[in-house]
Each structure stands twice: as structure tokens, then as C-alpha cells.
Amino acid sequence: MLLAAALSLIPLAGCGFKSRTEPVLAAQKAAVTSGVSPSALFEDVADRAGIHFVHTSGATGKFYFVENTPAGCAFFDYDNDGWLDVFLVQSGPSEPPGTVTNRPRCALYHNNGNGTFTDVTAGSGLDTDLGYGQGVAVGDYDNDGYEDLFVTAYGGNHLLHNELGKREQEKGKGENALHPTPYTLHPLFKDVTAQMGLGKLHSTGYATSAAFGDYDNDGRLDLYVCYYTPWTWKADKPCHDPMNRPEYCTPEIYEAETHRLYHNDGTHFTDVSEKAGITKAKGRGLSVAFVDYDGDERQDIFVANDLTPNMLWHNNGNGTFTNVAVEAGCAYDSSGAVMAGMGIGVADYDHSGRESLYVGNFTNLPNMLYRNMGGGRFQDASAEAGLALPHMKFLTFGCEFMDYDADGWPDLFVANGHVQVHADTILEGVGYKERKQLFHNERNDAFREITDPALLGDLAVPTVARGLAIGDFDNDGRLDALVNNQNGPAQLFHNRDRSPNHWVSFKTVGTRSNRDGRHARFVLTAGGVRQTATVRGGSSYLSYSDPRVYFGLGPATRVTKVEVRWPSGRQDVLQDVPADASYIVTEGRGITGRLPTAQRP
Numbered sequence: 001m002l003l004a005a006a007l008s009l010i011p012l013a014g015c016g017f018k019s020r021t022e023p024v025l026a027a028q029k030a031a032v033t034s035g036v037s038p039s040a041l042f043e044d045v046a047d048r049a050g051i052h053f054v055h056t057s058g059a060t061g062k063f064y065f066v067e068n069t070p071a072g073c074a075f076f077d078y079d080n081d082g083w084l085d086v087f088l089v090q091s092g093p094s095e096p097p098g099t100v101t102n103r104p105r106c107a108l109y110h111n112n113g114n115g116t117f118t119d120v121t122a123g124s125g126l127d128t129d130l131g132y133g134q135g136v137a138v139g140d141y142d143n144d145g146y147e148d149l150f151v152t153a154y155g156g157n158h159l160l161h162n163e164l165g166k167r168e169q170e171k172g173k174g175e176n177a178l179h180p181t182p183y184t185l186h187p188l189f190k191d192v193t194a195q196m197g198l199g200k201l202h203s204t205g206y207a208t209s210a211a212f213g214d215y216d217n218d219g220r221l222d223l224y225v226c227y228y229t230p231w232t233w234k235a236d237k238p239c240h241d242p243m244n245r246p247e248y249c250t251p252e253i254y255e256a257e258t259h260r261l262y263h264n265d266g267t268h269f270t271d272v273s274e275k276a277g278i279t280k281a282k283g284r285g286l287s288v289a290f291v292d293y294d295g296d297e298r299q300d301i302f303v304a305n306d307l308t309p310n311m312l313w314h315n316n317g318n319g320t321f322t323n324v325a326v327e328a329g330c331a332y333d334s335s336g337a338v339m340a341g342m343g344i345g346v347a348d349y350d351h352s353g354r355e356s357l358y359v360g361n362f363t364n365l366p367n368m369l370y371r372n373m374g375g376g377r378f379q380d381a382s383a384e385a386g387l388a389l390p391h392m393k394f395l396t397f398g399c400e401f402m403d404y405d406a407d408g409w410p411d412l413f414v415a416n417g418h419v420q421v422h423a424d425t426i427l428e429g430v431g432y433k434e435r436k437q438l439f440h441n442e443r444n445d446a447f448r449e450i451t452d453p454a455l456l457g458d459l460a461v462p463t464v465a466r467g468l469a470i471g472d473f474d475n476d477g478r479l480d481a482l483v484n485n486q487n488g489p490a491q492l493f494h495n496r497d498r499s500p501n502h503w504v505s506f507k508t509v510g511t512r513s514n515r516d517g518r519h520a521r522f523v524l525t526a527g528g529v530r531q532t533a534t535v536r537g538g539s540s541y542l543s544y545s546d547p548r549v550y551f552g553l554g555p556a557t558r559v560t561k562v563e564v565r566w567p568s569g570r571q572d573v574l575q576d577v578p579a580d581a582s583y584i585v586t587e588g589r590g591i592t593g594r595l596p597t598a599q600r601p
Contacts, residue, residue, distance in 0.1 A: 036457040036458055037453075037454040037455075037457060039454050039455055040454065040455060040456070040457025040458070040496060041404065041438070041450070041455050041456065041457055041459075041495065041496060041497055042438075042456070042457045042458055042459050042481070042493040042494065042495060042496065043457050043458050043493065043494050043496055044457075044458035044461070044491045044492065044493055044494075045115070045492050045493075045494045046489065046490055046491050046492040047489075048115075048116075049115060049116050049117050049492055050109070050116045050117045050118060050119070051086060051088075051109055051117050051490055051492055052119075052489070053088045053090075053107045053109075053484075053489065053490040054488065054489050054490075055070070055071055055088070055089075055090060055091065055484055055485060055486060055487060055488065055489075055490065056090070056091060056092060056104060056487055057070060057071075057091050057094060057486050057487055058091060058092055058093040058094030058095070058132070059094065059487065060094075061246070062094075063238075063239070063246050063247060063248050063249075064094045064233065064236055065229075065231050065236055065237075065248065065249055065251075065254065066094060066132065066154050066206065066231060067091075067094050067248070068248050068419045069134060069208055069228065069286070069466070069542075070089065070091040070132070070133060070134050070135075070466060070486065070542070071088075071089040071090065071091050071133055071134060071135070071466055071467055071484050071486070071542060072089045072134065072135035072136045072209075072466065072467035072469075072484060072541065072542025072543040072544075073086070073087065073088050073089060073136065073467040073468070073469050073482050073483070073484040073490065073542075073543050073544075074086070074087040074136045074138050074149075074469055074482075074543060074544035074545075075469045075470070075471035075473065075482055075544065075545055075546045076138045076147050076149075076544060076546075076547070077111075077147065078108070078146065078147055078162055078164070078188065079110070079146075079164060080145065080146065080164075081111075081113070082475070082582075082595040082596045083111035083112075083113045083473070083475065083596065084111055084471045084472070084473045084546055085108065085109060085110050085111045085117075086107075086108070086109040086111070086117060086473075086482060086492075087106065087107070087108055087109075087126075087136055087138075087149065088106060088107045088109075088484055088490050089106050089133040089134065089135060089136050089151065089467065089484065089542070090103075090104050090105055090106045090107065090130075090133050091132050091133045091134070092104045092132065092133075093132075094132060095233075096233050097131070097132075097155055100129075103129045103131075103132075105121055105126065105127050105128070105129075105130075106121070106126055106130055106133055106151065107119060107121050107126075108120050108121045108124050108126050108188070111473060113596065115474055120188070123187060123188075124187055124188040124189055125160065125163070125187030125188055125189035125190055125191070126149075126160065126188070126189055128191075130151050130153055130158050131153030131154060131155050131156055131158070132153050132154040132155065133151060133152075133153045134152040134153055134154065134207060134208050134209075134542055135151070135152045135207075135208055135209050135210060135467070135541075135542030135543065136149060136150065136151050136152070136210075136542065136543065136544055137149075137150040137152075137209075137210040137211050137212055137223070137538070137544055138150070138212070138544040138547075139212030139221045139223075139516060139518065140162075140221065140514070140515045140516050141159075141196075141212065141220070141221045141223075141264055142161070142266075143219070143220065143514065143515040144162075144165040144515070145165060145515060146162035146164045146165045147162055147516070148160060148161050148162045148189075149162070149189060150210055150212070150223065152207035152208060152209070152210050152225065152542070153205075153207070154204075154205055154206055154207070155201070155204075155205045156193075156199075156201060156205055157193065157198060157205075157207055157210070157225065158191055158193050159191070159192050159193045159196050159198050159269075160189040160190065160191055160192070161189065161190045161191075161192045162188065162189060163187060163188060163189060163190050164188065195268075196268050196269050197262070197268035197269045197270060197271075198223075198262065198269050200271070202225075202227060202258075202260050203227060203230045203257055203258075204230045204231060204232050206227055206228045206229055206230065206231050206257065207225050207226065207227055207228075208226045208227070208228050208285060208286050208287070208542060209225075209226045209285065209286060209287040209288050209538070209541065209542050210223060210224065210225045210226065210288065210538075211223070211224050211288045211289060211290060211537055211538025212516075212518065212537065212538075213290030213299050213301070213518060213519065213537035213538065214299065214513070214514045214518060214519060214567055215261075215290070215298070215299045215301070215315055216263070216319065217297075217298070217299075217513075217567050217568065217569075219510070219512060219513055219514050219567075219568070220264040220265070220266055220514060221264055221514050221516065221518065222261070222262060222263050222264050222269075223261070223262040223264065223269060224259065224260070224261050224262075224288050224290070224301055224303075224538070225259060225260045225261075225262070226259050226285030226286060226287065226288050226303060227257040227258065227259050227260065227285055228251075228257055228284050228285060228286065228306070229251065229254040229255060229256065229257050229284055230254075230255065230257055231254055235254075237249055237253055237254075239253075241420065241422050241426055242426055243422070243425070243426065245422055247420055247421065247422060248419055248420060248421070250307075251284055251306050251307055252307055254284075255282075256282040256283050256284050256305070256308045257282055257283070257284065257285070258273070258278070258279045258281075258282050259273070259278055259283070259285050259288075259303065260273050260278070261273045261276050261278045261301075261321075263319075272319070275319065275320070276319060276320050276321050277313075277320045277321050277322060277323075278313065278321060280323065281311055281323045282308065283303060283305030283306075283308040283309065283310070283311055284305050284306035284307060284308050285303050285304075285305055285306075285311075286304055286305065286306050286341060286342050286343075286541065287303070287304045287341070287342060287343050287344045287538075287539075287540065287541050287542070288301060288302070288303045288304075288344070288538050289301070289302050289344045289346050289357075289536075289537060289538040289539050290518075290519065290537030290538055291346055291355055291357070291534075291537070292355075292519070292521075292534070293312070293328070293354075293355065293372060293376065293378075294314070294375075294376040295354070296315075296317075297565075297567075297569070298315040298317050299315055299519055299537065299567075300312065300313055300314050300315045300321075301313040301315075301321065302330070302344065302357060303341075304341030304342060304343065304344050304359045304360070305341050306340050306341055306342065307338055307339075307340050308338065309325060309326070309331040309332060309338055310325050310330055310331050310332075310339070310341050310359070311323050311325050311331075312324050312325035312328050312330055312331070314328075314376075324376070327376075328376055328377055328378055329370070329377055329378040329379060329380070330357060330370040330378040333365075333366070333368060333380055333382070334380035334382075339359065339361050339362075339365060339368055340361050340362035340365060341359050341360070341361070341368075342359070342360035342361065342396060342397045342399075342541055343359070343360040343396060343397050343398045343399040343400075343415075343468065343539075343540050343541035344357060344358070344359055344360075344399070344538070344539050344540065344541075345357070345358035345359075345399045345400050345401045345412065345539060345540070346358075346401065346536070346539050347401035347410040347533070348410070348531065348532045348533060349401060349409070349410045349441060350371065350445050351409075351529070351530065351531060351532075352372065352374070353523075353530075353532050354372035354373075354374055354532075355372060355532075355533075355534065356369065356370060356371045356372045356378070356381075357369075357370040357372070357378065358370075358387075358399055358401065358412060359399075360396030360397055360398070360399045360414070360541065361391065361395075361396060362395055363392070363393065363394065363395045363418065363423070363427060363430055364392055364393075364427075365391075365392075366382045366383065366387065366388035366389070366391055366392070367382065367387055367388070367391045367396055367399070367414070368380065368382050369381045369382045369385050369387050371385075371445075381445070384445070384446070385445060385446050385447055386439075386446045386447050386448065386449070387412070387439065387447055390437065390439075390449045391414075391437070393429045393430050394414070394416040394430075394434050394437065395416055395417065395418045395419065395434065396414050396415070396416050396437075397415055397416070397417060397465060397466045397467070397468070397541045397542075398414075398415035398465060398466060398467055398468025398469075398483065398540045398541040398542075398543060399412065399413065399414045399415065399468065399540060399541070400412075400413050400468060400469075400470045400481075400539060400540050400545060401413075402470045402479045402481070403441075403479065403550065403551070403552035404438070404478070404479055404495055404497055405440070405497045405499045405501060405552065406477065406478065406497070406499065406501035406502065406503040406552030406553065406554070407441075407499070407501050407552050407554050408501075408526075408527075408529055408531060408551065408552045408553060408554045409441035409443050409552070410441055411438065411439055411440050411441045411447070412437075412438070412439040412441075412447060413436065413437075413438060413468065413470065413481055414436060414437040414438070414439070415436055415465035415466070415467075415468040415483050415541075416434035416435065416436065416437065416465055417432075417433065417434055417463060417464035417465040417466060417485070417486060418430065418431065418432045418433075418434060418464065420432065431462060432464060433462035433463050433464055434462050434463070434464075434465070435456070435459060435460045435461065435462050436456070436459040436460075436465065436483075437449060437459075438450045438456060438459060457496070458491070458493065459493065463483070463485040463488055463491070464485055464486040464487065464488065465483050465484075465485050465486075466484055466485065466486055466541060466542060467482075467483065467484035467540070467541060467542045467543040468481065468482070468483050468484075468540045468541060468543055469481070469482045469540060469543045469544060469545045469546070470482075470540075470545040470546060471545055471546025471548075472505070472546060472548070472550070472582075473492070473494075474494070474598055475582065475595065475596055475597050475598050476495075476597070476598045476599070476600045477502075477503040477505075477580055477597065477600065478495035478496075478497050478503075478600065479495055479546075479550060480492070480493055480494055480495050481493040481495075482543075484542075484543070500555075501552055501553065501554050501555065502552075502553040502554070502555070502556055502557055502579035502580050503550065503551065503552050503553055503579065503580060504524075504526075504550075504551050504553060504559055504577060504579050504580070504581060504582075504583070505548045505549060505550040505551070505582040505583070506522065506548060506549045506562075506564075506582070506583050506584075506585045507547070507548050507582065507583070507584045507585070507595060508520045508535050508547075508549070508564075508585055508586075508587075509584060509585070509586040509587065509592070510566065510567070510568075510587045511586065511587040511588055511589075512566070512568035512570060512587060512588070513566045513567040513568040513570075513587055514567065516535065516547065517535050517566065517567075517585075517587065518535050518536070518537050518547070518567070519534055519535055519537055519567045520534065520535045520549075520564055520565065520566050520567065520587075521533075521534045521564070521565040522534070522549050522551075522562060522563070522564055523562070523563040523565075524551050524559055524561070524562050524563075525559070525560045525561045525562075526551070526553045526554075526556040526558065526559045526560055526579070527553065527554060527555060527556030529554070529556075531551055533549050533550075533551065534549070535547055535549055548582060553579050556579060557578070557579050557580075558576060558577065558578055558579055559574075559576070559577040559578075559579065560575070560576065561573065561574070561575050562574040562575075562577060564585060566587050568587070570587060570588060572585070572587065572588065572589075572590055574590055574591060577591070580597070581594055581597060582594065582595040582596075582597060583595070
């Protein structure tokens with residue numbers, strides 16, 4: 001139950017959250033003097049906010065196949081201060097590892113809580129060669145209250161343990177001869193890949209997206225890792241465009257790969273791929289999401305594959321999975337054609353109480369909206385939802401549902417960028433660099449693309465986008481976006497929506513369930529409207545979004561009721577919750593604190 005007194009609490013110590021109050025953000029104050037139109041919905045504030053990251057794929061004109069896929073990004077709160085920090089994956093030289101001596105580093109930016117970020121990569125444990133980086137997954141795999149990182153990279157992945165829990169334990173221990181300053185012994189992150197059983201290379205190690213999720217509901221996060229193809233430098237094939245210029249090859253000339261599922265027993269991860277049945281299918285995996293598509297309270301796994309049928313691994317409840325994508329209607333499009341599956345969006349966009357799937361696709365093919373019809377079935381609703389034709393001149397990687405105007409209906413943010421560097425000259429109306437797309441949910445099972453440049457603001461700037469993460473980085477109640485662009489600067493899009501709509505969000509803390517509260521299902525009623533959402537277990541492309549469950553409330557100023565179904569099976573009920581706040585919800589205890597919020601200008 002919700003206690004009225006709890007609404008004024010600061011986060012409790014047991015939840016591991018620190019409080020900070022910064023009511024007005026510098027980035028918001030500066031919005032009125034920005035270069036975008038006054039009516040722009042999104043503005044790129046990366047430079048002003050202190051994020052000066054530039055990705056490089058290492059491309060030198062040799063057109064190595066591996067150069068096309070990176071790189072991802074993440075919104076996550078590594079220090080539990082209630083403000084989303086930023087992690088950006090770097091790739092660097094694409095030559096064989098033995099020839100690379102000066103690889104640029106991935107980057108960690110700390111959120112200062114005032115609209116700016118500080119680069120804290122140096123000394124963080126992330127300032128090392130993590131290989132040819134592809135993507136990132138985030139999850140508290142050891143339930144110590146701090147989010148850990150899993151970085152996928154060609155030739156070997158990296159599990160990076162968040163050491164702040166150890167730092168907290170060592171505070172106050174004092175100095176001694178052997179350890180003069182205990183608090184500074186540990187970097188922010190420590191590479192525990194081999195120690196935790198994840199050091200063995202699968203095939204040639206061409207991993208892409210990964211996601212943490214608790215598939216057996218034992219309270220510990222397991223790990224699924226997508227693999228693309230057994231590509232090597234020696235096996236790289238020369239390809240050319242119609243004008244006989246060197247160009248990146250179609251993936252069809254490289255065979256598909258099996259993926260990996262790792263079970264977390266609390267002390268290490270065990271590869272259970274064969275035992276679980278995951279190796280029974282191959283696919284050029286590019287993104288993955290845990291989703292209970294059939295409502296049986298067991299996490300299934302959806303994988304978007306590139307020019308191979310998508311996978312829907314149905315959780316049989318006994319440690320095994322069966323690929324039911326064909327029967328469920330999400331392996332192909334409605335005509336039975338194989339799609340170039342890239343990013344994944346997951347949401348109950350139609351208020352059916354069921355989460356549907358959105359999948360990015362190649363130029364001249366529709367992005368796919370697989371509408372969850374119930375009974376374990378999906379329907380290709382791309383055309384009827386108005387999402388097929390607007391995509392035809394674009395190539396989508398990162399994509400996420402996000403209610404950008406807080407009206408209570410999830411919209412779509414789509415990050416585009418081609419893979420053929422000569423696309424401008426061989427495909428009519430198509431560019432190598434492409435603008436972002438924003439689709440507004442019209443509440444009638446259809447979406448409307450916003451194309452007015454004055455409204456798109458900096459979304460209209462063409463880039464070669466790959467990773468996309470969604471999150472409210474400034475805690476002002478409007479969802480923002482982070483994009484990692486190939487061979488260009490990262491973008492941080494501040495949401496400048498001026499609608500008077502209200503909102504609420506929830507940060508989950510599991511007790512019997514996994515500490516992240518991942519897969520907790522929320523059913524919220526406000527203003528007579530019922531919405532559902534779950535704590536994400538993977539989405540978008542190579543990236544990780546804000547784990548808080550966000551609901552736009554439209555004109556409603558209070559939430560009548562919130563039902564929370566935890567992975568453990570426990571159900572908590574919150575009643576009469578004030579809007580325009582971000583709450584900490586602890587399993588079995590209800591609301592135990594609030595995260596800092598900022599006033600919108």
C-alpha cells in the first residue's frame with residue numbers, strides 16, 4: 001500500500017540512492033537562446049552539456065565488413081544519485097587486433113545534475129582497450145545495488161563490475177600499512193569477464209547486441225548475447241557497387257551465426273545455449289529483448305535478425321526455449337519475406353495490455369510493427385499503422401517507443417543511417433547520412449510522422465546513426481534521447497515539448513526478485529485511462545535505455561492506482577499517487593523514496 005507520508009521521503013539508505021536538488025537546469029535556461037526553431041521539439045545539447053565524444057569505425061577504405069555495425073550507447077545511473085549518466089561505445093581501428101596499438105577509448109560521462117556532464121573515463125577502469133566495440137548492456141548481475149556493464153566487441157566481450165559497492169563497504173575502515181587509502185583502492189569498474197565465466201570466445205567473436213534478463217525468475221540476471229556472422233579479416237570478401245566502386249558487402253554473402261545464453265548462478269555465468277535449445281537456430285543477430293509476449297509470467301526472448309528470420313524464443317519454464325517466431329507471426333513480414341531486422345522497440349502502444357514489437361529495417365522495406373493480438377500471436381500492422389511508407393527512403397538501426405509529449409500514448413523515435421557509403425549516388429532519394437524520424441501516436445492504432453523541420457529541430461540533421469537510448473537525463477518529466485553516430489559526434493537530444501501534460505515514473509528495487517526489478521509489470525490507471533509497461537530487458541540497437549518505467553498522464557494530476565507485478569510473483573498496489581514525480585518502488589514495501597526532479601521552463 002501507499003502511505004501518504006512516504007510521498008515526502010528522500011530515498012532510503014537501503015535503496016542505495018542519493019538525493020540532490022537542482023530545480024532549474026542550465027541546459028533548460030539556455031534553450032531560449034539555442035539555434036533551433038522556438039517550436040522545435042528536440043535540440044541537440046551534447047556540446048553545451050559537455051559531451052564531446054566522436055565515434056570512429058576505423059574505416060580506411062578497405063571496407064571491412066565489421067565496420068558497418070557499431071556502435072551503441074547507454075543511459076544508466078552508475079553512482080545511484082538519481083541522475084542518468086552516459087556511456088558511449090568506441091570502436092577504433094578495424095585492423096586485426098595484433099596491429100592496433102592506439103585504440104581510442106569508450107567514454108563515461110557523469111551527470112552533474114545541472115544539465116552538464118563531466119568526462120570521468122580516466123581512472124574509471126574503462127580507460128583501457130576494450131577491443132573493437134559494438135554494443136553495451138547494463139544490469140546489476142550480482143544484486144549489490146549498482147549497475148554493471150557488459151560491452152560487446154569483435155573478438156571478445158567484457159563484463160565490467162561496478163565497484164562502488166566495494167567502495168561503500170571500505171568507507172570508514174581507516175588507514176593501515178598495507179592499504180593506506182582503502183576508499184581509493186578500486187576503480188569505478190573492474191573487468192571480471194574471465195572470473196565470471198564469460199571469457200571463452202564464441203566462433204570468431206562477432207557479438208552485437210546483448211541484454212540482461214531473469215529467464216528463470218530466480219532473482220539473478222542472466223545474459224543473452226547476439227552474434228552476427230563468423231567473419232574474419234582473412235574471410236573478408238571484396239564487393240563493389242553498380243558503378244564498380246568498392247563498397248560494403250551485403251550480409252547475405254556471409255553465413256549466419258548461433259547465439260549465446262548464459263545462466264547466472266550467483267557466482268558465475270554458465271553457457272547453457274545448447275541445453276536451452278538456443279543453438280537450434282542461426283541468425284544474423286542484431287538486437288534482442290526479453291519480453292513476456294504471451295503473459296505466462298516467464299520471460300521469452302525476441303531477436304531481430306538481419307536477412308534471416310527473426311527468432312522468438314518461447315520460454316518453456318524448464319530451462320529450455322522453443323523458437324516459435326513463425327507460428328507467432330513475427331519471423332517475417334505479412335508476405336513471408338525475410339526482413340533486415342535491426343533495432344527493437346517494445347511497448348503497449350495501443351493500450352491493449354499487451355506489449356507489441358517494432359523492428360528497424362533496410363531501405364525500400366517497411367519498418368515492422370508486430371502488433372500483439374493476444375493468444376501468443378502477432379500481426380503485421382506496419383501499413384495500417386502508417387509506419388511502412390514513411391520509412392522507405394531510410395535505413396533504421398536504433399528505435400524506441402517513447403511518449404515524448406506525455407499524453408499517455410507511446411510514440412516512436414527512429415535513428416537512421418545507411419550502410420552503403422555511395423547510397424546518395426545509386427539510390428534515388430536516399431542518403432548515406434539520414435535524419436531521425438519521429439512518429440506521433442494518434443490513439444487510433446496509427447502513427448503520424450512529424451516532418452516539419454521547425455518541429456523536428458536537430459532531429460533533421462542527417463547523420464549515420466546507430467545506437468539509440470531513451471531517458472529523462474535532466475529529470476524534467478520529458479523523455480530525451482542519446483544517439484551514437486558512426487564516424488561523427490554523439491548527440492544528446494533535449495526534449496523541449498511544451499504541452500501541459502503530466503507524467504510519473506518509477507525506479508524499481510527488487511528484494512525477492514532481481515535487484516533491478518527487471519521485468520516488473522506496471523498497470524497504471526489515471527484519468528480513467530489504463531496503461532501497462534514493464535521494466536525493460538533489452539531494446540533498441542546495441543544500446544540500453546533509462547530503466548525507469550515512464551507514463552505520460554495527459555491532463556491527469558494524480559494516479560488513481562498502480563498495480564506492480566514482480567518477477568517473484570508478488571503484487572504490490574499503490575493508490576492515489578501524485579503526478580510529476582519519479583518514485584522509488586521497492587518490492588514488498590511500496591514507495592520508499594523519490595528521485596530528484598527539475599522544473600521545466
